[in-house]
Amino acid sequence: MVTHYKNTEKCFANNSDCYCSALKIASFHVDICKDCSFFKTQKQVEEGREKAIKRVESLDAITRQSIYDKYFK
């Protein structure tokens, strides 16, 4: 099994052997992860989602509705 780590942590996008779900690359070499600017740990992804939800919740109702209409309808 090939794993993709940076600073000993696994990237959230490394879903299986040699497949990156973020960049949709199959059969890539592990070296690509070393300098990848998209690298994030699962914890960083979850923290980012939480921050985004808090930001949206801080907006007024009209702005929240327009975001909902644009991205979730």
Ligand code: SF4
């Ligand atoms: S570090 Fe980059 S290339 Fe490697 S799995 Fe994560 S997003 Fe994909």
